[in-house]
Amino acid sequence: MKRSLTPGRVGLYAGLILAAAFLLLPFFWMVSSSLKPDNDVFTIPVRWIPEVFRPSNYIDIWTKSDMGIWLKNTLILSVVVTALQLFTGSFAAYGFSRIRFPGRDALFLAYLGTLAVPWQAYMIPQYKMMAKVMPNGGDSLLSIIVLQAFGAFGVFLMKQFYESIPEELSESARIDGLSEYGIYRRIMLPLSVPAIASLGLLTFVNTWNDFLGPRLYLRTRPNFTIQVGLKVFQADATQGSQFGLLFAGSVISVLPIAIIFMLGQRYFVEGIATSGMKG
């Protein structure tokens, strides 16, 4: 397919590039701030290009903190939580969308209802319970995995997606003698690649960037995630925060998810899901 450069296309690209710049502005500010000395970060008026460059922030952050360990912890958490969320979420969604049994809708409403309660409203009762049963009084990556892996979000998302897949497909499979598990495994999963991709990406990003949960549970530095770890550079009101290091760390923490997103978004290609439905 060859496209000629029409004025419309030029306009589209100009618009897109402008919009992208607007969307990336805070990231640009973060990069700029990460190259400044602490007391130069906030000035009137704002300086987008540092006056004094301090690239050493990017070296200091590795020596003055446990960035490596924190990145590793965050990666483990994000991968495990995403895998569990994808598996249990899509599995449960099949039960909710394709099998009729008494109490199903009420149960689903209970799932949705919990989404409506802000976490900070029940985090203390939850913490009391978790601190008793989790290793190390809750200060362990396992706590966060358990906390994040069984959310209602994934169930709801996958259920909605399954409902857009024609019922006829599963029925013909049933006639072919496939069990419900087989239908889930051989029909629904392959057809729901875009939904799996979006749920996977969103779960990964949310776990990566989660702050409140890890903050409450992870107390010792070897267990920190990157978001909790970066708080080490943020002082209370009586001391000066190390903004240069803080934003250098923030830049470093954004890059892996940006790359993962770039890789993951290629699953959103027209026809990837529907191609299976023709047969």
Add this chain to the structure above:
Amino acid sequence: MKKTSPIALLGVLAMALTMTACGGDGDGTSTSGASSTEATTEAPPTDTATAEETSDVPEETEPAEEPIVLSMSGWSLETTPEFQVLADAFHAANPNVTVELREYDPNDYETLMLADMSSGSATDIITIKQAKFTTQWAEGGQLMDISDIVSGLPANVSGAGSYTVSGVNYGVPYRQDSWVLFYNKDLFDQAGVATPDGTWTWDKYAEVAKELASKLDGVKGTYEHSWQSTLQGFAQAQTPGADLAGGQDYSYLKPYYERVLDLQDSGAQETYANITTNSLTYQANFGKQSAAMMAMGSWYVATLISQQASGDADTFNWGIAPVPQYDESTTGTDKVPVTFGDPTGLAINANIDPAKLDAAKAFLQFAASEEAGVALAGIGILSSVASDAVTEAYFAQSGIPTDDLSKFAIGTHETKPENPQSPYIAAIQSALGEAHTAIMSESSSIDDAIAMATETIQAELG
């Protein structure tokens, strides 16, 4: 693609499970939990909170020389050495007692502490970062009644009243900051304006701020940070008859706000709108000489010294003066200026192992001793103990101004608590905080904002 994805999914899952197993093992077998400054060590020291329940099987009939480990909460341990200094000094005097620190996030300290208390895993010694949380913790049965040691504290220890709830003492103050006026001598000289002499009222201060702003190019006369304290703390401490906890009348705030709004409008100080929307920090404003004066807590002395040494702040001559006063009845170096500030204190966990109680009490008494005060002064922390030895040690820091007025400002003042103990203090401060932002952003008149806050507070008081 559609065929490989479930397999890929399983692959990820398998990888995930292996990782969980590893992670689980590592976390499960270690009994760590106590924070240590050596964050990278593989096995942090044993958590005393969990050890408390399991390892204290030995009979209590052992001699007193048996080693005792007390756990204590702290925050930002690398930049806040005061906890370690206290722990080390106490250990030197009492070799059988070791105080181990557990690190918390300073900005979520009370929330994390609440979680630990609720699950029964709080430290033996609980540092009270903000005095206003004392009531909640004491009423929740988490703090031990230590009236016996508080009543025995020397008379030169100030601030214990901030931890008294219904006549019972729960905390020993070890640190007492108070608000002072920082000024940049070089900028004053450059403008040809006389530096503070301890006789200032707020009106005089406003006048000087305007004069400085008019004579200095691109420099504000003064900087007042966006906090509620910078205004309400002074108004409440200095105005005769001001009653914060009473909930009846907050009109005493009005003259303070009128003065500041006028300073903002005249350009003598940075506006609240610019400070909040540009996230300005007070360290950068005073340290990079954007303003010639600044009222701030005495904790900034240590920060400014270290930032000047590291180059984060400019190098200039500065001094400390008493904060401006409500009227002339308290001005002049022959009087005692009135300022405000809350202490930082230590409390004992109500559920502490009885075998450790005596050691914990001894540690609290030590923290409020002159010896500890001198040790703290060495690292730029103002002790709750007022004595010549402490002041001398404090002014021995290199980089600190040593003129008489600076010494007077640090050594002589009546410091009223910012948060007097009341079960409603947090709610009152929240409502007044709303009034502060409404007035300072000029989105509400002073009278309307105060009226709204009073209504909210009275609804809370019932």
Add this chain to the structure above:
Amino acid sequence: MSTTALPEGAPAPASQVPKAPSQRKRRSKLRLRNTLMGWSFIAPNFVGFAVITLVPIIALFYYSCTKWGALGDAQWLGLDNFEKLFTRDPRFKTALWNTLYYTALHMPLTLAASLGLAVLLNRKLRGVAFFRTAAFFPYITSIVAIAIVWNLLLSPDYGPVNQILRFLGVDNPPGWTVSATWAMPAIILVGTWREMGYYMLLFLAGLQTIPPELYEAAKLDGAGAVKRFWHVTMPCLRPTTFFVTVMLTIGSMKVFDLVFVMTAGGPGRSTMVISQLIWQQAFVEGDYGYASAIAVVLFFLCLLFTIIQFMVNRRSNK
């Protein structure tokens, strides 16, 4: 729904099963089988969900009827907390109003923006991966940095936004985050800016389910791009749109982080929202019981909205 004969064990609407007495036993057996089958799918998620989330939330309902400071024993109060909430707390009224204000604008705006982005970026375009990533970037950038930068941009005196407005001849541009009138619109805009990439992703996934043949058929019928959007894209996207609408509504009703970092509820209490009030009551003022009561009210509000959305969705599906 399909009319094909159902094999044994398949989900069968009750009405389709013959009601002969001889088959009643079979029907109940089938039902048991379906129930077991259904639960076997749900169980791996449900066990974790029930223990980790459901139990503490049930505890929350209990605490909402008590006086409890998160420490020690809770004291039974009955409905006192709710009585205070609805009759004596001026802050709750403001927070409720602000939350509804935020939801009413943020929800449709974000829905439209994310759908528009998804349609725009669901095509073969050079660099589409980059543009999609750019759209998603606000969601992955640290929220603290976002609050700082947006506050800078909207700063009344020096901010570029007001500089542009002044250049365009607006004499008195808004004070944005330091104005009681404009702070909420500012937060709504930033909220939309931040979340549109997130929901775009969900719409992108939904767009992949639309068979290209439908578009081709519509083209043959002479339908223009606009017509194709309304008659092909929108109907086919309905399950996704429904999901996004429900999630957006709940998310808007629970909004907290963004408000907290951008204005902390100010100036005054012009941007105080329900979740923030919950936080403040629980962790600043130490009244966990009262905070729980507020959360319970929020829960029922969200539930009400969700049920309404389900009903509307069911009707339009018919």
